[in-house]
Ligand SMILES: [Zn+2]
């Protein structure tokens with residue numbers, strides 16, 4: 001009897017403690033980690049018509065490209081403002097000035113552990129400076145191969161490409177996949193559609209959450225097939241306001257819209273910062289202003305299987321139902337070899 005009474009008392013005491021919160025039942029899952037320190041932060045610097053990204057993980061920093069020669073002091077002061085004292089690695093995507101130009105200034109200031117580029121020579125003053133300041137650090141340029149991996153903090157960089165050699169420096173761009181936990185960030189330099197397809201044919205795993213859009217949003221990059229395989233949720237276009245190239249082009253912009261990708265542009269949003277704890281992904285940007293609204297209403301296009309012309313749904317020249325085929329986007333229709341109707345899709 002005494003034992004039963006004791007057990008009852010114990011049960012009463014336990015329920016009292018549970019009610020008052022002194023003893024908590026175990027949480028079914030971890031609470032959402034809104035306040036968690038990011039394990040990886042990616043800064044897409046606004047360097048105008050050029051590329052520069054600073055990545056930080058657990059106090060380790062890497063730099064992918066350094067903007068133009070004239071951006072050098074801006075990049076150096078940005079790195080200082082972020083508390084950078086040294087760099088684990090500097091990656092030069094390719095030899096064009098808008099990617100390598102600012103790197104000599106960075107290498108002149110920050111001790112760096114390793115320097116990577118797709119080539120060790122290029123006939124230009126700024127590339128010579130890049131080689132010179134790499135040398136001054138007691139280093140030489142490493143030309144990485146697909147499959148090479150580097151770790152910084154809690155993140156890894158995997159080299160996916162280039163998978164061939166090319167005459168055009170843009171296509172020689174290092175293709176880098178940065179992974180932290182479940183999140184993947186893809187950097188493609190100025191790689192154009194031909195090299196994109198070679199990369200896909202090589203079997204590289206390009207699926208990513210965030211794509212740094214190739215070649216500043218030029219229509220020669222971000223091919224439909226490539227975008228489909230990457231299928232990012234977010235994309236960043238590093239581009240200068242009112243640039244003479246007309247970047248970003250409407251063609252890749254509309255592909256990104258079709259694919260429902262949230263697009264950040266350094267000419268509109270300034271420096272864009274993505275952070276992840278390996279699971280959640282958050283974005284902030286310099287201007288802080290809301291992103292412009294994009295039309296996301298799904299449309300459908302109707303193709304004529306006989307004439308291989310496609311139309312908007314309301315067109316007066318629609319084929320009879322037995323000859324109709326549906327496309328979710330204009331680009332899927334064009335990919336299938338259909339041409340737009342001159343009346344409804346001019
Ligand atoms: Zn470029």
Ligand SMILES: [Zn+2]
Pocket residue numbers: 094096169170190
């Ligand atoms: Zn280039």
Ligand SMILES: [Zn+2]
Pocket residue numbers: 310311312315316317318341342343344345
């Ligand atoms: Zn039509």
